[in-house]
Amino acid sequence: MAPMMFNILLINIFYSITYGAECTAIFILGCMLLLLLHERDEFFRVLWSSQSAESKSRQWIHWIFRTLILLFVLGEIILGSTLLANQEGKAVTRNVSYPPRQAYRLSEIKKNLLSKI
Numbered sequence: 001m002a003p004m005m006f007n008i009l010l011i012n013i014f015y016s017i018t019y020g021a022e023c024t025a026i027f028i029l030g031c032m033l034l035l036l037l038h039e040r041d042e043f044f045r046v047l048w049s050s051q052s053a054e055s056k057s058r059q060w061i062h063w064i065f066r067t068l069i070l071l072f073v074l075g076e077i078i079l080g081s082t083l084l085a086n087q088e089g090k091a092v093t094r095n096v097s098y099p100p101r102q103a104y105r106l107s108e109i110k111k112n113l114l115s116k117i
Contacts (some may be wrong), residue, residue, distance in 0.1 A: 009029055
């Protein structure tokens with residue numbers, strides 16, 4: 001929960017969400033961190049000290065699965081960036097000769113103002 005609250009806090013800061021939401025996120029994150037600090041010995045005992053050792057065959061299986069997951073994620077990233085680059089290249093070749101909508105409005109306003117003078 002703490003990483004998620006930290007992410008919410010960063011979103012609130014960088015996207016200028018209201019001050020009240022930012023204060024609430026800071027309060028909840030602070031309470032979570034205080035709870036983790038208060039119970040740190042128990043967390044270390046449960047997650048670190050009292051864990052039984054894995055057998056060598058289990059370690060190899062876990063490493064194989066970790067490697068497969070990593071390769072899958074890297075493949076998705078590479079494929080996605082390649083498809084995005086190809087899509088951007090096609091968008092450039094389909095360039096439309098019309099001016100952007102806002103630029104058209106500005107030129108139209110300028111022409112109307114000049115005609116009134």
